[in-house]
Amino acid sequence: MRTKVASLFFLFLLSALPAGSFAQEAAPAWVEETMFSSGKMTTVVIVVTAVLVGLGVWMFAMDMKLRKLERRLKK
Amino acid sequence: MRHWWWKVLCVLLLVHTAVAGLYIPLNPGLVHVSRNSLPPERTSISLTGYNTHFASCSSGNNAWLESGTYRYCLGTAKAVSETRVDLNSAAPPAAKDGMWTVVVENDVDGMLRLQNALFVKGSGVNGSDQPCPALVPMNSSAFMFHKGFPNRSILNETIRNLFFHVPMWFSMITLMAIAFVFSIKHLRSGSLDHDLAASVAVNVSLLFGTLGIVTGSIWARATWGGWWTSDTKLNGSALTLLMYLAYVILRGSVPDAHKRARLAAVYNIFAFMLMLVFIMVLPRITDSLHPGNGGNPAFSQYDLDNALRAVFYPACLGWILLGIWTYNLRLRYGRLNALLDENESR
Numbered sequence: 001m002r003t004k005v006a007s008l009f010f011l012f013l014l015s016a017l018p019a020g021s022f023a024q025e026a027a028p029a030w031v032e033e034t035m036f037s038s039g040k041m042t043t044v045v046i047v048v049t050a051v052l053v054g055l056g057v058w059m060f061a062m063d064m065k066l067r068k069l070e071r072r073l074k075k
Numbered sequence: 076m077r078h079w080w081w082k083v084l085c086v087l088l089l090v091h092t093a094v095a096g097l098y099i100p101l102n103p104g105l106v107h108v109s110r111n112s113l114p115p116e117r118t119s120i121s122l123t124g125y126n127t128h129f130a131s132c133s134s135g136n137n138a139w140l141e142s143g144t145y146r147y148c149l150g151t152a153k154a155v156s157e158t159r160v161d162l163n164s165a166a167p168p169a170a171k172d173g174m175w176t177v178v179v180e181n182d183v184d185g186m187l188r189l190q191n192a193l194f195v196k197g198s199g200v201n202g203s204d205q206p207c208p209a210l211v212p213m214n215s216s217a218f219m220f221h222k223g224f225p226n227r228s229i230l231n232e233t234i235r236n237l238f239f240h241v242p243m244w245f246s247m248i249t250l251m252a253i254a255f256v257f258s259i260k261h262l263r264s265g266s267l268d269h270d271l272a273a274s275v276a277v278n279v280s281l282l283f284g285t286l287g288i289v290t291g292s293i294w295a296r297a298t299w300g301g302w303w304t305s306d307t308k309l310n311g312s313a314l315t316l317l318m319y320l321a322y323v324i325l326r327g328s329v330p331d332a333h334k335r336a337r338l339a340a341v342y343n344i345f346a347f348m349l350m351l352v353f354i355m356v357l358p359r360i361t362d363s364l365h366p367g368n369g370g371n372p373a374f375s376q377y378d379l380d381n382a383l384r385a386v387f388y389p390a391c392l393g394w395i396l397l398g399i400w401t402y403n404l405r406l407r408y409g410r411l412n413a414l415l416d417e418n419e420s421r
Contacts, residue, residue, distance in 0.1 A: 039101065039125050041232040043297040047239050047290045048097075054286040058401065065408055072415055 081396055088393030095386045096238040103127040104226030105189035108177055112194040113140075113166040120162045120193075122152065122177065125226060127184050129154040134182035136160050137207040140167065140193065141176040148207035152179065167205070170197030180207070189228065224382050229298050236294045237383060238390040243287035244312070244354070245391050246398030250280035251319070253402065255347040258340035270336035271409050273343055274326055277319055279402045283394075284316045299364055306364045311353035318346045 107123035122138070129136055129152075138149040138160070147167040152160035160179060174191035224234050254276035261269035291309070292302050303309065322342055329335035358365060379387065 039106075039232040040230075040297050043233050043293060044097070044235045044239075047233075047236050047293050048093075050289050050293060051239055051243070051286055054282065054289065055401075058282050062404065062408070069408065069412060069415070 085396035088389045092238050092390040100223045101226045102223045103184040105187045108192045115166050117165045122160050124158045129160050130157045132181040132183040137180045139178035145201045147205050166195045169202030171201050240290040242391045242394035243283050246394045247280045247283040249395050250276045258343040261340045275406045275409050307361050308358040308363050308365045315350045
């Protein structure tokens, strides 16, 4: 049930993405400055961080699933 | 050892990706010219480089204007720092109107070009070539600097994202292919384990697809100017993710296990075919901001050089193995869960 709600939410978010391309708004100045500084290296740092955060979130989700499984096994 | 050698390989490849991908420097390049046009009277211009050796090179720095095969020497530039040179020159007296390429040359960095950097309003016809005085031959020890990653304008350091964005999609496609194979297997065998394997592969492929879209969006902001553009490949990948999310929802909404498995398998086969069309076929037919699209295959000799290849190929394999590894863990969890369900219902 929870995965279904989460996927529906995600579906909604994703479907809004292409619509956003018609209303391109500039990000706050500090975001631009950070992303474009030192030969745009910061952008690479943000990208690598995003990948690690994504994998981390997956690990936590997996951890929770396993905990639930362990609880069921103990019963 | 037999079971985990590929996991060790995965870790080693990803360590290589992180270390080489972030540590290898960019080749020297010109990034900025202080003016956008060059008047006929003497004017001072300053040129900004990146990873350049303007001050420490022994030859001095020559500056050129270039348009097609025609070259016009602007003179010797004064090095202010390693990354800045100043010039005091005028537009060529006889020159074609238009955008000219600025070239800076020294014995360490070689020829550095910034395409379409200066507008020159001239008489309309180029005069005869006026080359700069010849430099001493390239310093061979300094030539080592050119073993770095290519320094492309606009891309700059973000060329490294190649190792962290593109392989996400390869991982996703691999996992979707695994799901496709297990869906076909399920239709042939009717086994619920095959259905489980397919659904787990789709779940994990969505993780990598999401990472691909998020990293792509950040990269697009820094290079194409927007978090999202209506590029064919972007919309195609968003559609792919939507399609596979619909698979998750479809599976979740049918209570009967065998009916659910069969329905999901048939849907998944169609989804895989459409995914191939959305992200492999359509972007190649129309124009796309992505390299290697609009008719040319990816991995083309123009898009990758050897320094990039030495990191990119291991990175692809590493990330694909990581995808398979995460899938493996999730599948083992799913199997244990299914076993427990079976025992409880007995």
